[in-house]
Amino acid sequence: MKPSIPKGTRDFLPAQVYKRNFIFDTIRSVFKKYGYQPIETPTMELLSTLTGKYGEEGDKLLFKVLNNGEFLDDVDDQLLAAKDHKKILPEISKRGLRYDLTVPFARYVVMHQNDIKFPFKRYHIQPVWRADRPQKGRYQEFYQCDVDVVGSDSLMYEAELTKILDEALHKLNVKSIIKINNRKILFGLAEAMGITDNFMDMTMAIDKLDKIGREKVILEMTKRSIPASAAEGVLDLLSIDNLGDLESKFQNCPQGLKGIEELKEFHAYLDLTTSFNKIKFDISLARGLNYYTGCIFEVEADKEFYPTLKMGSIAGGGRYDNLTGVFGLKDVSGVGVSFGAERIYDVMEEEDLFPIGVEKDLDVLLIAFDDATHKYSFQVLQTLRGMNIVADLYPTPTKMKKQMKYADARNVPYVLLIGSEEMESGVLSLKNMVNGEQSKLSIEEIAKKLATV
Amino acid sequence: MKPSIPKGTRDFLPAQVYKRNFIFDTIRSVFKKYGYQPIETPTMELLSTLTGKYGEEGDKLLFKVLNNGEFLDDVDDQLLAAKDHKKILPEISKRGLRYDLTVPFARYVVMHQNDIKFPFKRYHIQPVWRADRPQKGRYQEFYQCDVDVVGSDSLMYEAELTKILDEALHKLNVKSIIKINNRKILFGLAEAMGITDNFMDMTMAIDKLDKIGREKVILEMTKRSIPASAAEGVLDLLSIDNLGDLESKFQNCPQGLKGIEELKEFHAYLDLTTSFNKIKFDISLARGLNYYTGCIFEVEADKEFYPTLKMGSIAGGGRYDNLTGVFGLKDVSGVGVSFGAERIYDVMEEEDLFPIGVEKDLDVLLIAFDDATHKYSFQVLQTLRGMNIVADLYPTPTKMKKQMKYADARNVPYVLLIGSEEMESGVLSLKNMVNGEQSKLSIEEIAKKLATV
Secondary structure (H helix, E strand, O other), X not given: OOOOOXXXXXXXXXXXXXXXXXXXXXXXXXXXXXXXXXXXOOOEEEHHHHOOOOHHHHHHHOOEEOOOOOOOOOOOHHHHHHOOHHHHHHXXXXXXXXXXXXXXXHHHHHHOOOOOOOOEEEEEEEEEEOOOOOEOOEOOEEEEEEEEEEOOOOOHHHHHHHHHHHHHHHHOOOOEEEEEEEHHHHHHHHHHHOOHHXXXXXXXXXXXXXXXXXXXXXXXXXXXXXXXXXXXXXXXXXXXXXXXXXXXXXXXXXXXXXHHHHHHHHHHHHOOOOOOOEEEEOOOOOOOXXXXXXXXXXXXXXXXXXXXXXXXXXXXXXXXXOOOHHHOOOOOOEEEEEEOHHHHHHHHHHOOOOOOOOOOOOOEEEXXXXXXXXXXXXXXXXXXXXXXXXXXXXXXXXXXXXXXXHHHHOOOOEEEEXXXXXXXXXXXXXXXXXXXXXXXXXXXXXXXXXXXX | OOOOOOOOOOOEOHHHHHHHHHHHHHHHHHHHHXXXXXXXXXXXXXXXXXXXXXHHHHHHHOOEEOOOOOOOOOOOHHHHHHOOHHHHHHHHOOEEEOOOOHHXXXXXXXXXXXXXOOOEEEEEEEEEEOOOOOEOOEOOEEEEEEEXXXXXXXXXXXXXXXXXXXXXXXXXXOOEEEEEEEHHHHHHHHHHHOOHHHHHHHHHHHOOHHHHHHHHHHHHHHHOOOOHHHHHHHHHHXXXXXXXXXXXXXXXXXXXXXXXXXXXXXXXXXXXXXXXOEEEEOOXXXXXXXXXXXXXXXXXXXXXXXXXXXXXXXXXXEEEOOOOHHHOOOOOOEEEEXXXXXXXXXXXXXXXXXXXXXXXOOOEEEEEOOHHHHHHHHHHHHHHHHOOOOEEEOOOOOOHHHHHHHHHHOOOOEEEEEOHHHHHHXXXXXXXXXXXXXXXXXXXXXXXXXXXX
């Protein structure tokens, strides 16, 4: 039997784990520095928690876990005979795999509202599972990296999250464009044109502006029964790139004005700081998700630096006014962003952005020539490790060629050759694997040299 | 609807995540220093990989994931009508949750045998799932921390793994006893008494020696049809505490002699080093698991230091000669140990062994008094973060009492008070939350002071 793994899932080789951890560790270090606290939630949630939160399509993509034991015993015979999946499912499965980190977070905040202090600043880095059809860059198990603050509507957090996006992507060496908008300004467009009933139709069309252009966006809107004149008007407003000019058009649009006020307050914080990446106010930024109510964010790799890259957004987020309402806790406003770690990995791999040495693990490999020097080498090995050098010893004093081949495979920068002469003198031969240079050094000198590798 | 989570699973609050990560990070840092490389495997494995590897009881404890879509469509009507679970299960579920890290590792080594270089030294820290009845200290989702080397039978690795156990537990501040035996020596006992056919019966009885004492162990053996004289003989041999004396009893016991030879070679490496914890050769150490073929390890918290602690083994492992055989790759010898991170957590919590400050996240909380100082404070905040200080700012310039309450809840050692005077002068008031002392300092001075907190 040839072993395999489920389609859409992945094993990770050490080199991949190093690179993935570089991304997670970098993002995590920024979250921590900004005062966010880690939480973790179980892999399995009750289906009663998950179902109905992701739309009908999402419900289908949930992985359901079979109840243990004789799972069919209590199922009605007629339902079984009819193969009535909808009614049988809740009888045989009570748990599902986490589909995202947002719903578990909402559930968590409600369950632990007395253990946490608001504003609650948390980050959450764990895998999620979706039964999507696997394809290039899309997996059934993948990590999400979410950072949110709930229990405050201060716009300081919008500025803080912008800084987090900016700093984390800078540390990852990914040149980015951080686009910012406010849902209320989008609503202002609908107010100005008298089409607030068609707000969702309008945003869905606007969302495609980059891809399909002005004329087709107008066509999309008219197809969804928005009058042509209103559609034209929306596109005209979208072409305004000065907040003051937009404000003058919003005199009778309370939501639009509120949106502009929020953006100004947000900017009052943000402009006090410097940034690494481009930060752009983009009035046409819509983001599909319904639950955003204020500021929205979307980040792309900067095409100016990566002209051949084909990649959608690598991070995004926004403010939501009622995350926990569905679990019975009202009026908890929150704002957060999520890093698409898997896409960031693909960008970094494709554009060769990982730092040199990210895959390096061994500082030095010890090589011995007979049983006595091998045991002595084990002692040297432990001494080096005691000095925090990542050292290893080939397991047997076999042919030098074989040991050197292993050193190559482990990609080690130095080998330490230990024969009987070295054992007697305590002066060992350190060989640089890149240029072949060999030097005779004491253990202390070796440790000092390797500490700077 | 009051939200909840599946029984046997856990949410982790920030303080718990900090403590858990302290354990994982400490263990991981030792694995890395010893030249082991990280791998990761998918949460879901094919049931064909998992089933039959953990015994009949284990198969029942596997969590099975329901196939997506119309999972019943291809199931035979008669099987359904008969509720024939055994035959229906493989029709409706092809995937299960990882039950341990050993079987996925074996599967991984076989699948990636051409991508990895032997000896392959790997560590693997991920959660596993078992549908055990939840009880105190036993969960349905828990982490395992495994470290193994495969593809070499050098006894250097037995010594190395002993050092890893010793160093990791020392760094965790858990005083421990590392017990060591060799399965071949146990087999030697059976050889010496002519009861090799009853080897498993013998080891299962010996395993209980600590708990039930000599007489009851003999009774257990005779119950399992081992002659009383042989049982007595085994117990007499067990009381020998000198390897030389044992060797003289093993003159006609090839496996027993091989076991002694292996232990001597192992000791030749180990004795060259110093250790932090007690390391004891314990001839009665058996460990239940069948697949060990050479050296075996078991670690307990040292009762001399923790007299009231009730806790089983906190780590264990051994050598296995044929891990990958079941997946078609023969003759791959391996040796490894596994840290019981959840039990280590319980020991550390109960005996108060976590380092001071393990839960600390914030270095300082900034407190502003009006809108202008709040925006200025955000600038100071970003400056401090730029200097790698973990700083935070209360989201609004609300009443000082409320902000101080938040500082208390976040357990922060310092607050930085920023009024209009401070804003003008750039000299800020840093208040020590423990002793109440207040000092006037520049941002640079503050950063310097906090860097040493």
